[in-house]
Amino acid sequence: MNINITFPDKSVKEYPLNISPLEIAESISSGLVRQVITAKINDKLVDLNNKIMEDASIELYKFDSKEGQEIYWHSTAHLLAQAVKELFPDIKVAIGPAIENGFYYDFDKEIPFTDDDLVKIEEKMKELSKQNLEYERKEISREDAIKIFSEIKEDYKVELLEEIPEGETISLYSQENFTDLCRGPHLPHTGKIKAIKLLKTSGAYWRGDEKNKMLQRIYGISFPSNKELKKYLHDLEEAKKRDHRKIGKELDLYSISDDIGAGLVLWHPNGGMMRSIIEDFWKEQHFKNGYQIVYSPHIGKSELWETSGHLEFFTENMYQPIAVDEQEYYLKPMNCPFHIKIYNSQKRSYRELPLRWAEMGTVYRYEKSGALHGLMRVRGFTQDDAHIICTPQQLDEEIEKVLIFSLEMLKAFGFKDFQIKLSTMPEKAVGKKEDWDKATESLRKALEKYEIKYRLDEGAGAFYGPKIDIDIKDALNRAWQCSTIQFDFNLPTRFNMTYIGADNNPHPPFMIHRALLGSIERFFGTLIEYHAGNFPLWLCPIQVKVIPISEHYEEYAEKVNNQLKENGIRSEVDHKNEKIGYKIREAEIQKIPYMFIVGEKEKDSQTVSVRRHLKGDLGSFKLDEIISKIQEEISEKI
RNA sequence: GCCGACAUGGCUCAACGGUAGAGCACUCGACUUGUAAUCGAGCGGUUGUGGGUUCGAUUCCUACUGUCGGCACCA
The missing domain is CATH 3.30.930.10 (Bira Bifunctional Protein; Domain 2)
Known part of the structure; x- marks a missing residue:
């Protein structure tokens, strides 16, 4: 008996009953088989070995999709938990979801993870991934699930199970001897996870509640190739360069x-x-x-804050009062x-x-x-x-x-x-x-x-x-x-x-x-x-740096500077006794949008040589011409 | 507030159980320079703060303060 499978482009193909999404991928291309992570059958995400038992629509997802990434990272979280359990059999596992960038898993461990632990865990994960361990799905009753997790003393899983409403399907996923309570779906096997990086550890309250015990969380990320991991880590480093705390110091803000x-x-x-x-x-x-x-x-009497209710509801966020003339004032x-x-x-x-x-x-x-x-x-x-x-x-x-x-x-x-x-x-x-x-x-x-x-x-x-x-x-x-x-x-x-x-x-x-x-x-x-500190011109504290080639041109530089100021442009002359390369480098590092280089040529022709931050040399301009160009840029706020 | 890591001159970072070193910045001198660092000299630190261990601590322990990454909070 055959069933009809409808693809996202609305094309329909006939397949034998009980075919799986993976087998459908096989019928399309070997590249797809390698890359496919999960499938949506009739709008429900399923494992790739899930048997299709009726006419259905199908959508296959690779790592380039949100769905694919989520499943990929979620499966990596399971792999993390497995590795941790192998290395530290006594700890209890809590939860481990995929997040926007990667995944985490929370563990109940008395002594927090060290950086060395992280390295060891990562190694263990890589080892387990090479073994191509299958993620096996099993649906069982709630009672059985509670029994299983009680026996292995996974209290957090038991707590979660007890709160799952009656009648809801409970599924477990196991790879080798590690079993986790999980809705799924998952990757077919751990071998799909090629590049892994554990990024950081931190404390995190069980169920996000301050009153609960603080668990130990490990964050990580994974990719189907080392190249993608490298790029991610590189991008992360680049992003750190935009940190306002770093730029704030560099630009003296x-x-x-x-x-x-x-x-x-x-x-x-x-x-x-x-x-x-x-x-x-x-x-x-x-x-x-x-x-x-x-x-x-900036301050007001305590009566005011009593009336407003701040002393009642906001007091732990307020500074202590200032006592003056038998009165209390609050910031x-x-x-x-x-x-x-x-x-x-x-x-x-x-x-x-x-x-x-x-x-x-x-x-x-x-x-x-x-x-x-x-x-x-x-x-x-x-x-x-x-x-x-x-x-x-x-x-x-x-x-x-x-x-x-x-x-x-x-x-x-x-x-x-x-x-x-x-x-x-x-x-x-x-x-x-x-x-x-x-x-x-x-x-x-x-x-x-x-x-x-x-x-x-x-x-x-x-x-x-x-x-x-x-x-x-x-x-x-x-x-x-x-x-x-x-x-x-x-x-x-x-x-x-x-x-x-x-x-x-x-x-x-x-x-x-x-x-x-x-x-x-x-x-x-x-x-x-x-x-990233490269502000629109209208906001820049210094818009133009006038850079004389040598001391001989300082007078002309001042003249240019004055003209800029008269036209409402914030400018400065670089008086340092340095070579032009040095002064340009310094202005570039300070992210100053315009550099006017002035020397013999410019002085003779009453022009300036214009360099734009991040763009380089723009050539020679008549002063009036460049001033109106800059004024335009300022008024357009770009 | 909680968990963990960290704290060395203005900045970035090094070193060590025997009282600290580099580059940049800064000052001075020489050079007078053509699109991202010219050369030389000098100045600069009681190693976050307090307590302890030790013959001796900046290095080890501890408390505090602060920073960083999370968690929680976010009127």
């Missing part, structure tokens, strides 16, 4: 000093210049978008209470709304030491904060406006690649359900109206309201939340905010917190990594 305190940032003149440009642009854009600027102090962890106080300073009419109040507000939060990270996670930072206070009728329009504003802002700085998520009501929340629904709906509508791709994060909203967050990834692919648009159903009530409606009655307004860049510090960190 900022520093963080132990003597001042962890997570407290010093902005050096170069970084300060960039920050000032960013802030000027920010302010200009806010005025254009109907915002008003407010300012508020502000947020700006909102101050903006609300401005609002409450007079009776508000619906005719005034919406109000959009923005502030570059510097806040202090006591972040846990382990959370600190360069500019990305600090203890003192300046939020580009704003609060929008409006009526329910104005909600949709305000959300749309702020969403578009925020995307335009990121685009102005060159960001094209970011992830947007919509977070909805968590289990513990304040405020009326109907307000939550209205607000969430408003956020969702705005995203959909502009066809913005987003991920729905159910239950991940703040306790006080739903939100849209925009994450930007750093050089090592770690996501950092920058923009955020959050509703607040907590503070307006706590501070009893109202406006007088057309009906002459007081009504509670809607309040939206939003930060477009997030914080200047974090945003600057992502900006550095995104551009």
Whole structure:
């Protein structure tokens, strides 16, 4: 008896009943047999030896697909666990999934793994992979599975099994004498795993809960060829060169000093210049978008933070109070209470709304030491904060406006690649359900109206309201939340905010917190990594370095420099008594976009020889000509 | 906060149970230079901080501080 197999291109071929995806691959090409990792039969991923018992659609996946990689890495995780169990029979295994880049496996081991252990484990994995051990699937009852894992004292597996709902298929995968609870599918055998690298170890809580035991995690990656592994490791090294902490030091942008305190940032003149440009642009854009600027102090009395609820809910993130005149003052962890106080300073009419109040507000939060990270996670930072206070009728329009504003802002700085998520009501929340629904709906509508791709994060909203967050990834692919648009159903009530409606009655307004860049510090960190320090011209602290060939041309160099300055271009003359090659090298390392080389020729013809960072010599230009070219580049923000 | 690793001049890094060395940077001198490092000399460190072991520690132990990689947190 035969069955019909439909391929992704809609072509249909006839095969004998009980044929496997691997056999189908064999019928196509030997190259495919070598490369195929998994198959989707009727939209379900299966092992390659899975028998097909009816007419079906098929899709074969190689390592170049997301599906293929996931299965490949997941199988490598099993191989890792097998190797670890062989070397350390007493440890217990927990879980080991594939992740975005590679895989990990968590183990319960009293003494953490050492670097030497890692080397040994990797060797063992390679040894096991050469043995072409088959990944065998077996479906069994829950009782039997619990029995099996209880006998071998794999408590974590038993715990997982006990939580699998009744009636669900339970499958085990074994290679040789190692058996793991797993949904699968897997590679046909370990021999498919050619190149393996264990990357790092770390502690990780069982089931991601701080209250649980800390397990030992091993991260790794694998590829079908050594060449791909090498490339991956090379790319990783390259990515590390874009680290804002490294570039921040090299370009003298900022520093963080132990003597001042962890997570407290010093902005050096170069970084300060960039920050000032960013802030000027920010302010200009806010005025254009109907915002008003407010300012508020860095500290406030304890009563304020009691009213706001921060002392109750946020206290472990706040610095200790300062006692003055029998009063306690706290450094502000947020700006909102101050903006609300401005609002409450007079009776508000619906005719005034919406109000959009923005502030570059510097806040202090006591972040846990382990959370600190360069500019990305600090203890003192300046939020580009704003609060929008409006009526329910104005909600949709305000959300749309702020969403578009925020995307335009990121685009102005060159960001094209970011992830947007919509977070909805968590289990513990304040405020009326109907307000939550209205607000969430408003956020969702705005995203959909502009066809913005987003991920729905159910239950991940703040306790006080739903939100849209925009994450930007750093050089090592770690996501950092920058923009955020959050509703607040907590503070307006706590501070009893109202406006007088057309009906002459007081009504509670809607309040939206939003930060477009997030914080200047974090945003600057992502900006550095995104551009690898090769900033768009308009942001560069020094745009042109005028480099005289020798001391004889310093006068002409100064003349050029002055003309650049008069035209609003940030320039400097290199007065060092060095050869031209040295000075160019230095300017290149400093990533200065334009170098004007001036010597005899240039002086005589009143020109400059232009070199562009990373591009090289552009030839000779009349000064006016290159100045207008640069001005154009600056105004276009490219 | 938790797990692990690490901490040497401004920077990058070396060395050692017997009180530290290189390159770059910086200063001075010579050279007067044509698109990624000219040569020479000099300056610069009580080896993160405190305690302990030792005849002697920067090296070994310990606590703290900080950094790095994860985990957790992220109003």
